[in-house]
Amino acid sequence: MRKDKRRRLERAGWSVGDAGDFLNLSDDERRFIETKLALAAGLRRWREHLGLTQTEVAQRFGSSQSRVAKMESADQTVSTDLLLRSLFRLGASRRDVARLLSQKFRSRAA
Amino acid sequence: MRKDKRRRLERAGWSVGDAGDFLNLSDDERRFIETKLALAAGLRRWREHLGLTQTEVAQRFGSSQSRVAKMESADQTVSTDLLLRSLFRLGASRRDVARLLSQKFRSRAA
DNA sequence: TGCACGTATGTCTGATCTGACATACACTCT
DNA sequence: AGAGTGTATGTCAGATCAGACATACGTGCA
Numbered sequence: 321m322r323k324d325k326r327r328r329l330e331r332a333g334w335s336v337g338d339a340g341d342f343l344n345l346s347d348d349e350r351r352f353i354e355t356k357l358a359l360a361a362g363l364r365r366w367r368e369h370l371g372l373t374q375t376e377v378a379q380r381f382g383s384s385q386s387r388v389a390k391m392e393s394a395d396q397t398v399s400t401d402l403l404l405r406s407l408f409r410l411g412a413s414r415r416d417v418a419r420l421l422s423q424k425f426r427s428r429a430a
Numbered sequence: 431m432r433k434d435k436r437r438r439l440e441r442a443g444w445s446v447g448d449a450g451d452f453l454n455l456s457d458d459e460r461r462f463i464e465t466k467l468a469l470a471a472g473l474r475r476w477r478e479h480l481g482l483t484q485t486e487v488a489q490r491f492g493s494s495q496s497r498v499a500k501m502e503s504a505d506q507t508v509s510t511d512l513l514l515r516s517l518f519r520l521g522a523s524r525r526d527v528a529r530l531l532s533q534k535f536r537s538r539a540a
Numbered sequence: 541t542g543c544a545c546g547t548a549t550g551t552c553t554g555a556t557c558t559g560a561c562a563t564a565c566a567c568t569c570t
Numbered sequence: 571a572g573a574g575t576g577t578a579t580g581t582c583a584g585a586t587c588a589g590a591c592a593t594a595c596g597t598g599c600a
Contacts, residue, residue, distance in 0.1 A: 351522075389548050413461065422528035425524075493560090499578050508557080550593085555586100559583100559584095564579075565577080570571105
């Protein structure tokens with residue numbers, strides 16, 4: 321396990337920084353945030369599609385309305401963990417979630 | 431622990447063989463765990479494809495080898511949050527991650 | 541205007557997660 | 571056997587998160 325292997329991957333186009341540098345930090349951070357936003361937006365759409373209020377969903381989850389609100393707004397205090405669990409609890413399948421993730425990112429403006 | 435959904439899955443014939451050890455879990459918990467397992471396995475494959483050791487990855491992440499080992503084995507103490515962040519840090523795209531999620535679940539038992 | 545309903549924001553406390561370290565296990569060489 | 575390399579497991583202090591509650595905001599309607 322040496323640099324000979326690392327070189328192989330660098331050429332493979334995996335955008336691995338050279339000389340001990342890492343991936344572009346803001347780049348992977350951006351992907352993570354987009355993922356979170358996508359899950360949050362997806363959760364909201366899913367709930368609305370089910371015709372439920374945040375309060376109703378909260379009761380189902382054994383949580384509170386405020387937490388659901390924070391989930392849907394991708395608040396800093398909610399993890400993708402919670403978003404995933406919530407989507408599943410509302411009946412989404414892994415494939416449904418995957419669809420959310422692979423969708424091209426859209427700003428929530430307007 | 432929602433059981434209103436459990437029965438649906440039990441009859442859905444969820445291809446026995448793929449996780450018989452989850453039979454006592456509710457539908458949504460199962461999906462969540464499968465998701466976690468899929469991400470963990472994906473992370474390992476991704477790392478191996480890059481030709482990196484757990485230690486090298488840990489250094490990149492500013493984490494420790496033990497934590498990476500736990501990630502790849504889907505340890506209880508690692509969140510999907512961490513798995514997602516790690517995949518992204520290794521260069522995976524949202525679409526790559528989505529692919530991992532939508533794949534049919536396979537038990538890692540031989 | 542006031543009220544009802546749904547949603548958003550701020551903060552507290554207990555729970556969970558994270559990185560670190562030590563250490564054990566598994567293999568492969570010599 | 572012993573050394574080197576890679577991976578797994580157990581534990582802990584500090585960091586982060588979850589649910590709860592209060593409260594504010596926004597909209598529609600009487």
